Amino acid sequence: MEFPPITPPDQQAHRTAVARHDQLTKPAGSLGRLEELGVWMAACQGACPPRPFARAQVVVFAGDHGVATQGVSAYPAEVTRQMVGTFLSGGAAVNVLAASAGAAVRVVDMAVDADTDDTPPAVTRHKVRRSSGRIDVEDALSQAEVDAALAAGIATADEEVDRGSDLLIAGDMGIGNTTPSAVLIAALTGTEPVAVAGRGTGIDDAGWMRKTAAIRDALRRARPVVADPVELLRVAGGADLAAMTGFLAQAAVRRTPAVLDGVASGAAAMVAERLAPGARLWWLAGHRSMEPAHDVVLENLELAPVLDLQLRLGEGSGAVAALPLLQMAARVLAEMATFGDAGVSGPAGDVVPAE
């Protein structure tokens, strides 16, 4: 799997946006992170002022995980299939948040462990298999499966960009998926299992111990292949995580910004950055998740989260929650008066006359 070299966002638009911020009727830097978000949007769009995103698209990659049989989640695996239905009927959290933020949501079944033939073809077209191998004792995927899953993510990103999506969000749905996510993150950063094992959907102490043991066992299998990102996904990931990896890397290839969510998209992003170095410049961390492994992701990718709302849901929810701030950031650059426009005095006290 080779991605073309990633070119960074437009540095001229970046500089123009930084300079424009100093002309707007506010003390320099006083809008803090909102200024940075606007500058990032300008650079990604190659234009200042940036446009508010007109078509932000969440793609929820759904998949089950063999390791869920080991009692690592508070919920039974059939919830993954049920939630696919809830996404389609618009009743999931990410649907509601996206409706509020003006984003669209679609769901892609990569490896749900159930018959989903009654869902639209767009949901099932890329399905690679049902569930995954138990990563604590066996490989998650075959070579053909991991290749197909990565290709599905790439194809999905291409499809979205080609139809005009100007912001991509990779959401996740899969009972047990924080376990392989934690394994990928720990393997890539040399972190110990106890430091990446979180409470996920809300497991108790006994469940947390089972999860930590599963992470430990899977890490033993994952560490020898950590230098090969695709092999790592094959051994210790899953079809959903592989698809998210391809999706996020291809977003950068297509020079389309993406907002990361929590630990699943974060794990995929870390693998994607290894496959397509520099891709992270096209990503924003929407929030800081409650999952401890997510802090490892943010530090490793050097991304500062926009929100810190103690979310731990996934689905893309934390990324969508940050979207209104991005829209505000763009409008600040586009719509605020400049000192010159407004006849407002600058710090030196010179009144700049209105034009």
Added chain:
Amino acid sequence: MEFPPITPPDQQAHRTAVARHDQLTKPAGSLGRLEELGVWMAACQGACPPRPFARAQVVVFAGDHGVATQGVSAYPAEVTRQMVGTFLSGGAAVNVLAASAGAAVRVVDMAVDADTDDTPPAVTRHKVRRSSGRIDVEDALSQAEVDAALAAGIATADEEVDRGSDLLIAGDMGIGNTTPSAVLIAALTGTEPVAVAGRGTGIDDAGWMRKTAAIRDALRRARPVVADPVELLRVAGGADLAAMTGFLAQAAVRRTPAVLDGVASGAAAMVAERLAPGARLWWLAGHRSMEPAHDVVLENLELAPVLDLQLRLGEGSGAVAALPLLQMAARVLAEMATFGDAGVSGPAGDVVPAE
């Protein structure tokens, strides 16, 4: 100045919202602060699910400060008058953020040190005086002025609630206003000047030393009257801060929620809580400001900020930036499917059939 006793938000609606969150198709608590925001809205509105705010109103209270002549700000005092014009023409940061969030903005001139007779009557109707006394050496206001300013804030809150505003935000505009704000906060909490003196609009080290000295001198005058909140506003506040105090207290009297912004609205809120104990239950901290005194406010009022974006602008900007998250929080309670609706299994694994 006496406010009627403040009654807390509706506890029955609070409990109903907490219980409803556990029925929605997500792990319990997994939406973190968004769940808390929805519960707070339900309690304030006395109904679950809460409605997204239909008429969020920012009122920017503008006023100059005599202490600005002491070099405590990076900007000249005439900027206050100029920014009143920018608010009216819609070019200020808070206008743009509010347009994006669906909020309305009005500006009330309490003590701008300039002729504002060319602005609409609603802007100038409550004007108490031009600027304020130099609080490092003299009282900010006379007794009649502080009474008039408090009454103006109360009247403005009443007017907004009476015309249907369902969320109030007190914004501030006034060169030098972080100095009296810091004095009020330090006086009410026994904090030292160096711990509340911030960089405001962006002063240099020499300016910071002048500001800290002014705060120290004003504190010497303020501390003896700290037990009397109105006297404190008279000695060390200003007409804009007094109006914001009346506005925020009256919001609680009228059982209307308010979102606090930065250090100016925070200072006013601390005084308002003393005049109307319990009012803080009707307030939300929109964000954590860069001004160090703001951390003192948040701790004193026991309010956890929604956002932490390194903002230091005022105008209500940080409160407005949090508004989309409130709207999302309400819609989550109103629109998400329940486990029963969706036929999704709960943590125990019992499939609840779709109805």
